[in-house]
Amino acid sequence: MEAAQWIFCPHCEHKTRIKIREDTVLENFPLFCPKCKMETLINVRQMNMYVIKEPDAKTQSR
Numbered sequence: 001m002e003a004a005q006w007i008f009c010p011h012c013e014h015k016t017r018i019k020i021r022e023d024t025v026l027e028n029f030p031l032f033c034p035k036c037k038m039e040t041l042i043n044v045r046q047m048n049m050y051v052i053k054e055p056d057a058k059t060q061s062r
């Protein structure tokens with residue numbers, strides 16, 4: 001049994017072309033939606049998606 005699912009756009013909830021698996025880990029991933037053409041930074045862990053809301057998180061870099 002394959003545990004995988006599509007990621008949905010957080011803006012329009014349209015299905016994107018990105019698929020994640022149970023063991024997929026994404027950090028600061030620019031999720032692009034082909035429908036509303038928005039790019040959203042996300043983190044994915046254990047099939048949970050977290051939207052990164054800070055536009056410039058680079059200011060705190062070490």
Ligand SMILES: [Zn+2]
Nearest residue numbers: 009012033036
């Ligand atoms: Zn969208």
